[in-house]
Amino acid sequence: MQAIIYFMEIKATFNLRQPKSEKPTNINLICRINGKQSKINIGTQFNIYPKHWDKKTQTAIVNNTLAEIFVEENTKINNRIKECKKLFDKWKEDIADNTNQIHNSETLLRKYINGEINSLETNPIEWFYHCIETISNAKESSKAQYKRDVKVFETFIKEKKIPLNSFSQFTYEILMQYQKYLSNESVATINNKINTLKVLLNHADNYSLIDLRKNRITNYKNLSNKIKDDNSIYLTEEEINKICNLKLTDDKKIVRDIFIVQYYLGQRISDIANLKDATIKENEIELYQKKTGTHVTIPLISPIVKDILIQYNYVFPANIVNNSTIMNRLIKEIAKEAGINEEVTYREQRGTTTETKKAEKWKLVTTHTARHSFVSNMLLKGYQREMIKRITGHKTDFAFQTYNDITSKDAAKFILEKENQRTHNEIKSPTIKKANVKVYERPESEAWNSLKSIDDYIFHNLYNLIIQNLGVGKTQTQYAERKRSFELASYFLQKINEFNNENELNDVLDKVFKRILELLYNPERISNDEIVTIIKSEF
Numbered sequence: 001m002q003a004i005i006y007f008m009e010i011k012a013t014f015n016l017r018q019p020k021s022e023k024p025t026n027i028n029l030i031c032r033i034n035g036k037q038s039k040i041n042i043g044t045q046f047n048i049y050p051k052h053w054d055k056k057t058q059t060a061i062v063n064n065t066l067a068e069i070f071v072e073e074n075t076k077i078n079n080r081i082k083e084c085k086k087l088f089d090k091w092k093e094d095i096a097d098n099t100n101q102i103h104n105s106e107t108l109l110r111k112y113i114n115g116e117i118n119s120l121e122t123n124p125i126e127w128f129y130h131c132i133e134t135i136s137n138a139k140e141s142s143k144a145q146y147k148r149d150v151k152v153f154e155t156f157i158k159e160k161k162i163p164l165n166s167f168s169q170f171t172y173e174i175l176m177q178y179q180k181y182l183s184n185e186s187v188a189t190i191n192n193k194i195n196t197l198k199v200l201l202n203h204a205d206n207y208s209l210i211d212l213r214k215n216r217i218t219n220y221k222n223l224s225n226k227i228k229d230d231n232s233i234y235l236t237e238e239e240i241n242k243i244c245n246l247k248l249t250d251d252k253k254i255v256r257d258i259f260i261v262q263y264y265l266g267q268r269i270s271d272i273a274n275l276k277d278a279t280i281k282e283n284e285i286e287l288y289q290k291k292t293g294t295h296v297t298i299p300l301i302s303p304i305v306k307d308i309l310i311q312y313n314y315v316f317p318a319n320i321v322n323n324s325t326i327m328n329r330l331i332k333e334i335a336k337e338a339g340i341n342e343e344v345t346y347r348e349q350r351g352t353t354t355e356t357k358k359a360e361k362w363k364l365v366t367t368h369t370a371r372h373s374f375v376s377n378m379l380l381k382g383y384q385r386e387m388i389k390r391i392t393g394h395k396t397d398f399a400f401q402t403y404n405d406i407t408s409k410d411a412a413k414f415i416l417e418k419e420n421q422r423t424h425n426e427i428k429s430p431t432i433k434k435a436n437v438k439v440y441e442r443p444e445s446e447a448w449n450s451l452k453s454i455d456d457y458i459f460h461n462l463y464n465l466i467i468q469n470l471g472v473g474k475t476q477t478q479y480a481e482r483k484r485s486f487e488l489a490s491y492f493l494q495k496i497n498e499f500n501n502e503n504e505l506n507d508v509l510d511k512v513f514k515r516i517l518e519l520l521y522n523p524e525r526i527s528n529d530e531i532v533t534i535i536k537s538e539f
Contacts, residue, residue: 279370
């Protein structure tokens with residue numbers, strides 16, 4: 001009888017986990033059982049902003065001063081609190097009727113509140129699948145990816161015969177073994193799959209199913225990617241035209257059309273999938289980017305875009321545009337059909353191992369290549385990066401730079417063509433000779449004889465490249481800078497005998513170009529004289 005009275009008198013209160021936080025926080029059901037306080041999270045999907053919580057009534061605030069979205073969310077929270085109160089009362093009745101379960105009362109209460117789930121008897125993998133279904137703020141596509149990631153983890157556990165019947169067995173060591181198991185995957189893939197587990201484990205921690213610190217899960221660090229985006233490529237305008245001119249049918253035609261629109265707009269594939277929400281005008285398109293919410297205005301630089309969009313009534317088939325597997329598989333096949341088979345060299349990191357590989361270019365084409373190609377080709381046309389960033393939606397130079405796949409060879413070729421068109425006469429003018437620059441004659445040697453076809457090209461290539469990257473303009477005060485650029489080009493012209501072949505020379509030029517860029521963007525603002533001195537000393 002005393003047990004019945006004791007449990008029927010237990011009261012439940014609802015408090016916030018972090019009442020002073022400026023971000024949404026958990027709501028805990030709190031009660032005292034046998035003199036011990038118990039805190040039970042009513043569900044991470046019912047987090048609330050502390051300013052929306054009425055401490056006196058222990059409910060979420062719902063009134064017409066709140067935005068509609070908060071009214072809707074707070075109403076759900078209040079319904080959940082009512083549900084928890086009913087479950088709490090049911091728990092008290094059951095304990096009162098089954099006094100032999102008094103020793104297990106707290107565990108049973110957690111089962112009621114958490115939907116028959118507790119850490120003592122719940123298999124983590126089974127719980128992961130259940131948890132994925134209950135994450136209210138996750139998109140269906142994200143849930144599907146979570147399930148695929150958990151399936152890979154489940155396969156690993158079975159293949160390696162690792163005992164994992166409760167959360168108490170889920171430790172840091174398991175994550176490290178899983179990382180090793182995935183070592184043939186890219187760093188991004190490994191990190192993404194383990195991050196999925198960490199997301200789900202955080203949910204389990206909120207339900208008090210696991211102690212992440214005690215099990216040392218918090219000690220796990222993602223792999224660092226030493227060669228980020230090194231296998232990314234861009235397609236030249238000529239290659240884009242080859243793809244555009246292919247005669248294709250069915251799904252291949254749809255994928256090609258999506259890729260071409262994505263290229264000319266410079267947006268992510270997720271934005272192309274949602275063009276129905278964009279404002280399409282005669283010469284431009286306005287949209288809010290799905291990933292960042294950034295508002296961008298995109299010029300329609302090719303009539304092809306509108307022609308394609310009209311064919312699809314501005315909405316591409318969802319089963320194609322939203323399926324990255326189909327898109328990436330078919331765009332590779334399309335690029336192969338277009339004859340984009342130039343051999344490219346790239347570095348690839350698998351786990352902690354880095355390798356240099358070669359492949360035909362079409363094998364590296366993905367949907368994201370379209371966005372990379374837009375950025376790279378616009379830069380090669382001479383558009384300023386700040387202008388391009390306004391269209392792509394990039395906020396920082398660091399993020400933008402990952403989309404710039406122009407090699408030093410591409411840059412040199414572009415600069416040479418532009419400078420030959422605009423300043424061919426200026427380069428040979430008497431004003432340059434007044435700078436007292438010694439022009440070195442081409443030495444006679446076997447090395448030079450093997451480079452007859454490129455010697456003049458290399459010299460002017462270097463000269464124009466260095467001028468461009470030292471920021472030389474047309475004013476009188478900048479002739480000294482032009483002189484130093486000419487001297488630096490002449491310096492490398494002298495060293496031609498040190499190179500055995502064209503590839504070796506190009507490798508050095510590539511390093512020189514990158515080093516110049518590093519020095520130019522050095523926060524200490526190194527002068528042009530210092531840049532020349534440093535380059536000569538290092539090369």
